[in-house]
Amino acid sequence: xxxxxxxxxxxxxxxxxxxxxxxxxxxxxxxxxxxxxxxxxxxxxxxxxxxxxxxxxxxxxxxxxxxxxxxxxxxxxxxxxxxxxxxxxxxxxxxxxxxxxxxxxxxxxxxxxxxxxxxxxxxxxxxxxxxxxxxxxxxxxxxxxxxxxxxxxxxxxxxxxxxxxxxxxxxxxxxxxxxxxxxxxxxxxxxxxxxxxxxxxxxxxxxxxxxxxxxxxxxxxxxxxxxxxxxxxxxxxxxxxxxxxxxxxxxxxxxxxxxxxxxxxxxxxxxxxxxxxxxxxxxxxxxxxxxxxxxxxxxxxxxxxxxxxxxxxxxxxxxxxxxxxxxxxxxxxxxxxxxxxxxxxxxxxxxxxxxxxxxxxxxxxxxxxxxxxxxxxxxxxxxxxxxxxxxxxxxxxxxxxxxxxxxxxx
Amino acid sequence: xxxxxxxxxxxxxxxxxxxxxxxxxxxxxxxxxxxxxxxxxxxxxxxxxxxxxxxxxxxxxxxxxxxxxxxxxxxxxxxxxxxxxxxxxxxxxxxxxxxxxxxxxxxxxxxxxxxxxxxxxxxxxxxxxxxxxxxxxxxxxxxxxxxxxxxxxxxxxxxxxxxxxxxxxxxxxxxxxxxxxxxxxxxxxxxxxxxxxxxxxxxxxxxxxxxxxxxxxxxxxxxxxxxxxxxxxxxxxxxxxxxxxxxxxxxxxxxxxxxxxxxxxxxxxxxxxxxxxxxxxxxxxxxxxxxxxxxxxxxxxx
Numbered sequence: 129x130x131x132x133x134x135x136x137x138x139x140x141x142x143x144x145x146x147x148x149x150x151x152x153x154x155x156x157x158x159x160x161x162x163x164x165x166x167x168x169x170x171x172x173x174x175x176x177x178x179x180x181x182x183x184x185x186x187x188x189x190x191x192x193x194x195x196x197x198x199x200x201x202x203x204x205x206x207x208x209x210x211x212x213x214x215x216x217x218x219x220x221x222x223x224x225x226x227x228x229x230x231x232x233x234x235x236x237x238x239x240x241x242x243x244x245x246x247x248x249x250x251x252x253x254x255x256x257x258x259x260x261x262x263x264x265x266x267x268x269x270x271x272x273x274x275x276x277x278x279x280x281x282x283x284x285x286x287x288x289x290x291x292x293x294x295x296x297x298x299x300x301x302x303x304x305x306x307x308x309x310x311x312x313x314x315x316x317x318x319x320x321x322x323x324x325x326x327x328x329x330x331x332x333x334x335x336x337x338x339x340x341x342x343x344x345x346x347x348x349x350x351x352x353x354x355x356x357x358x359x360x361x362x363x364x365x366x367x368x369x370x371x372x373x374x375x376x377x378x379x380x381x382x383x384x385x386x387x388x389x390x391x392x393x394x395x396x397x398x399x400x401x402x403x404x405x406x407x408x409x410x411x412x413x414x415x416x417x418x419x420x421x422x423x424x425x426x427x428x429x430x431x432x433x434x435x436x437x438x439x440x441x442x443x444x445x446x447x448x449x450x451x452x453x454x455x456x457x458x459x460x461x462x463x464x465x466x467x468x469x470x471x472x473x474x475x476x477x478x479x480x481x482x483x484x485x486x487x488x489x490x491x492x493x494x495x496x497x498x499x500x501x502x503x504x505x506x507x508x509x510x511x512x513x514x515x516x517x518x519x520x521x522x523x524x525x526x527x528x529x530x531x532x533x534x535x536x537x538x
Numbered sequence: 539x540x541x542x543x544x545x546x547x548x549x550x551x552x553x554x555x556x557x558x559x560x561x562x563x564x565x566x567x568x569x570x571x572x573x574x575x576x577x578x579x580x581x582x583x584x585x586x587x588x589x590x591x592x593x594x595x596x597x598x599x600x601x602x603x604x605x606x607x608x609x610x611x612x613x614x615x616x617x618x619x620x621x622x623x624x625x626x627x628x629x630x631x632x633x634x635x636x637x638x639x640x641x642x643x644x645x646x647x648x649x650x651x652x653x654x655x656x657x658x659x660x661x662x663x664x665x666x667x668x669x670x671x672x673x674x675x676x677x678x679x680x681x682x683x684x685x686x687x688x689x690x691x692x693x694x695x696x697x698x699x700x701x702x703x704x705x706x707x708x709x710x711x712x713x714x715x716x717x718x719x720x721x722x723x724x725x726x727x728x729x730x731x732x733x734x735x736x737x738x739x740x741x742x743x744x745x746x747x748x749x750x751x752x753x754x755x756x757x758x759x760x761x762x763x764x765x766x767x768x769x770x771x772x773x774x775x776x777x778x779x780x781x782x783x784x785x786x787x788x789x790x791x792x793x794x795x796x797x798x799x800x801x802x803x804x805x806x807x808x809x810x811x812x813x814x815x816x817x818x819x820x821x822x823x824x825x826x827x828x829x830x831x832x833x834x835x836x837x838x839x840x
Contacts, residue, residue, distance in 0.1 A: 162726045169683070328635050332607065465794070498765075500764065535627070538600060
């Protein structure tokens with residue numbers, strides 16, 4: 129309860145002084161006036177001429193793209209370094225196997241978004257992960273006016289494989305990418321030059337089919353990235369959505385992809401002389417969310433999310449056939465307007481193979497969102513992945529977003 | 539490569555066929571007030587659907603993929619504009635793959651183009667001022683004059699899209715105007731009684747209503763637009779309300795009322811839950827009922 133009595137009267141004086149300028153006062157129209165205003169509007173309808181008023185565009189740069197900058201900085205500590213981590217995971221550096229921590233700039237992302245012309249819309253996202261130099265995270269054009277529910281995308285983009293792969297870091301609920309994303313889609317996720325065609329089927333519910341052809345660069349990722357230029361990777365994805373009443377939503381996806389893995393012993397950046405072993409990847413994702421549209425009573429919302437990937441690496445002259453799989457499952461609860469709590473469990477190697485041994489991670493986080501444009505997150509995790517004993521890590525994230533604030537995809 | 543296309547072609551042919559365009563003009567609106575106005579103007583020649591519900595905060599609608607289905611079939615999209623729906627509508631419009639409703643197309647109607655915008659920030663705009671709308675206040679549909687302006691803009695656009703029924707749209711607009719005029723006397727009487735009434739608002743969204751009714755907005759519960767208040771701000775606000783003898787604290791029906799209720803109690807004022815959209819409560823089924831409900835709720839305190 130708010131105790132108003134304890135505040136000094138001096139405050140009152142300043143408040144009274146402030147009261148003037150924020151009030152809005154004008155003369156309400158007399159009864160006849162309102163009718164007159166309606167009539168003025170209606171009388172000109174005979175030709176139904178232009179009802180629009182020209183409005184000056186906001187700001188000077190009408191033709192400039194929407195520009196945004198998103199910063200993710202962390203302070204953290206861990207009992208030892210990781211053997212490998214995803215490209216946009218925070219990296220504190222330090223000697224292998226030793227205690228690590230400090231401050232790290234996990235990612236700076238600069239985004240440009242604009243309509244190109246009546247036919248295309250374009251997005252360019254540049255990213256600087258861990259201050260390691262600038263990378264093109266995505267740069268693509270997407271059609272806006274193909275008929276029959278079709279949409280074509282071309283450039284370098286995050287593949288529609290699963291749910292998290294398409295998301296940028298700041299859309300995620302945890303500060304580290306799930307282990308399966310790194311293990312099956314690569315440290316930077318599956319993002320490559322390529323083309324995508326998707327079809328929103330003309331049905332009374334949401335069903336979208338997506339096909340992709342991707343030139344995965346040699347060595348980029350453990351599943352693909354072993355194909356010569358003439359052997360791209362192919363991916364198909366289906367997504368469907370059900371609104372279970374107004375509060376519940378179920379979003380399901382399935383993916384299948386085929387390509388070539390890098391041959392054993394291949395290092396990124398080297399020249400490929402032949403296709404690596406053929407690989408097949410299948411995955412499923414599920415997102416179940418409870419959020420009542422009317423939030424008067426409280427802000428409680430719940431979201432459960434899980435993804436599963438299974439991979440078959442076929443035998444060739446050198447390598448034997450391998451199958452392995454992994455998943456993660458997470459739950460995030462919104463407790464109030466500004467607080468979210470969540471937990472995630474990651475499992476690799478179920479089943480395990482020579483390529484992908486067993487490993488797991490348990491994470492918990494609490495996120496405070498002062499406004500739509502900033503976020504603080506405390507996250508802790510225990511990780512048993514690389515055989516060097518468990519890693520215990522704590523992270524404190526500061527995220528901010530300036531400039532254009534993009535909409536949140538579901 | 540050809541092998542690939544061979545399988546794609548029948549799929550493409552199927553896609554091209556699509557559903558035959560239905561007879562009525564399919565209108566999708568962002569909020570229910572716009573849907574009600576579109577229904578009034580479109581009559582039997584249109585089918586109208588609102589993406590958001592009247593009891594929902596129009597700033598924060600979830601961009602559910604299911605909303606893509608009506609958008610993909612829409613002939614006309616009517617939205618509030620001034621960045622009100624910027625957090626959810628743009629990806630839905632792009633994702634709908636519907637060329638008829640993309641920005642710049644005939645079927646894309648930004649209703650704010652029809653009204654005189656208030657609260658356009660002067661000077662430098664930044665988010666230190668809160669989550670402000672840089673292009674002006676988008677909560678403009680409550681004064682009936684603005685609603686009629688929007689209805690007229692919808693009629694103009696419908697006539698362009700469906701010229702065969704142009705006369706119908708004109709007649710429906712006139713009928714809506716007549717319905718407004720029939721209520722004008724009572725609305726103006728009630729408005730006159732509210733003139734000069736001091737109010738504190740939860741969110742800075744009533745500028746157009748205050749301007750119409752001559753309300754004096756003394757302060758806001760939110761620290762800044764979209765920013766939750768801190769205890770110091772609330773304590774100051776309560777002192778201010780007492781000093782200014784503010785008797786009414788107005789809050790939209792979709793906000794959590796616990797803080798506003800405590801402030802109103804502490805300041806000896808009454809919290810008035812004002813509906814801000816058609817469908818805010820089950821009893822508000824039309825725009826005329828919305829205006830009546832707002833005026834009656836304010837009059838109950840005066």
